[in-house]
Amino acid sequence: MDKTTLAAYREFLKDSLRLAIDFSQTDQNRGEPPPPVQKPPRDDQVLIPLPGRESFGDFAGTDLIDAIAHRCSHRRFRDESLSLAELAFLLWATQGVREVLQPGVALRTVPSAGCRHAFETYLLVSDVTDLEPGIYRYLPLDHALVLEAAPESLRPALSRAVLNQGFVAAAPVTLVWTVIPYRMEWRYHTAAHRVIAMDVGHVCQNLYLACASIGAGTCAIAAYHQELMDRLLNVDGEEEFTIYLAPVGKIWESGK
Numbered sequence: 001m002d003k004t005t006l007a008a009y010r011e012f013l014k015d016s017l018r019l020a021i022d023f024s025q026t027d028q029n030r031g032e033p034p035p036p037v038q039k040p041p042r043d044d045q046v047l048i049p050l051p052g053r054e055s056f057g058d059f060a061g062t063d064l065i066d067a068i069a070h071r072c073s074h075r076r077f078r079d080e081s082l083s084l085a086e087l088a089f090l091l092w093a094t095q096g097v098r099e100v101l102q103p104g105v106a107l108r109t110v111p112s113a114g115c116r117h118a119f120e121t122y123l124l125v126s127d128v129t130d131l132e133p134g135i136y137r138y139l140p141l142d143h144a145l146v147l148e149a150a151p152e153s154l155r156p157a158l159s160r161a162v163l164n165q166g167f168v169a170a171a172p173v174t175l176v177w178t179v180i181p182y183r184m185e186w187r188y189h190t191a192a193h194r195v196i197a198m199d200v201g202h203v204c205q206n207l208y209l210a211c212a213s214i215g216a217g218t219c220a221i222a223a224y225h226q227e228l229m230d231r232l233l234n235v236d237g238e239e240e241f242t243i244y245l246a247p248v249g250k251i252w253e254s255g256k
């Protein structure tokens with residue numbers, strides 16, 4: 001391995017860059033308004049409200065210590081739908097808003113550097129009760145979904161986009177997180193990208209643990225075809241692009 005190249009890439013993992021940044025020149029400190037907390041829906045999109053926290057009582061009682069002790073990646077799922085309340089719970093656990101502090105700033109169920117929360121959540125739905133198959137997006141401020149597209153051959157397209165990791169497309173639903181880097185760059189300039197990579201891990205870890213409450217499992221996926229996945233979601237690949245994804249489905253008690 002070429003040590004110089006490796007050393008250059010390793011720099012990304014260090015916080016040395018921060019000392020070189022002139023923070024007076026960030027868009028935030030130059031008085032630019034904060035970017036929106038969530039990508040606004042299009043005018044033609046109808047909000048699909050999701051069951052709220054009052055319906056999450058059914059999922060209470062999971063022992064956190066058990067959930068942590070038994071957390072593992074699942075790649076085989078039962079042929080069983082997820083209910084809309086279960087999906088709503090997973091979305092709330094991964095990106096739900098706890099409190100809006102001011103325009104452009106909202107606390108969520110996961111931490112984020114500078115509370116910038118640079119992610120959008122897309123759902124590739126094949127088998128969720130009360131939802132037609134299609135591509136949806138979660139609106140955390142509204143705790144609602146919007147339908148983005150309903151392509152005819154969603155599963156084959158997803159399978160290609162995840163480099164033929166077949167178990168992903170077989171799941172009833174796959175969460176795909178995109179990043180809108182400017183939300184973080186607005187405050188942190190070039191120190192944004194390292195913390196974005198950290199932040200998305202928190203999101204997926206909450207998904208692993210929340211799955212334990214609904215008898216479901218998931219598997220973090222970082223290997224995918226960037227262009228195909230972005231095209232599937234209809235995002236531009238520059239201002240917004242895929243960063244991580246995770247299929248979710250019901251599991252057998254002991255099966256992986």
Ligand SMILES: Cc1cc2nc3c(=O)[nH]c(=O)nc-3n(C[C@H](O)[C@H](O)[C@H](O)COP(=O)(O)O)c2cc1C
Pocket residue numbers: 071072073074165219220221222223224
């Ligand atoms: C950042 C990250 C990327 C991963 N990408 C993939 C992937 O593309 N495909 C896959 O099958 N598993 C993927 N995994 C799952 C790991 O293979 C799995 O976590 C690891 O083998 C340990 O198993 P465990 O999660 O059951 O403890 C990924 C996990 C992480 C944290």
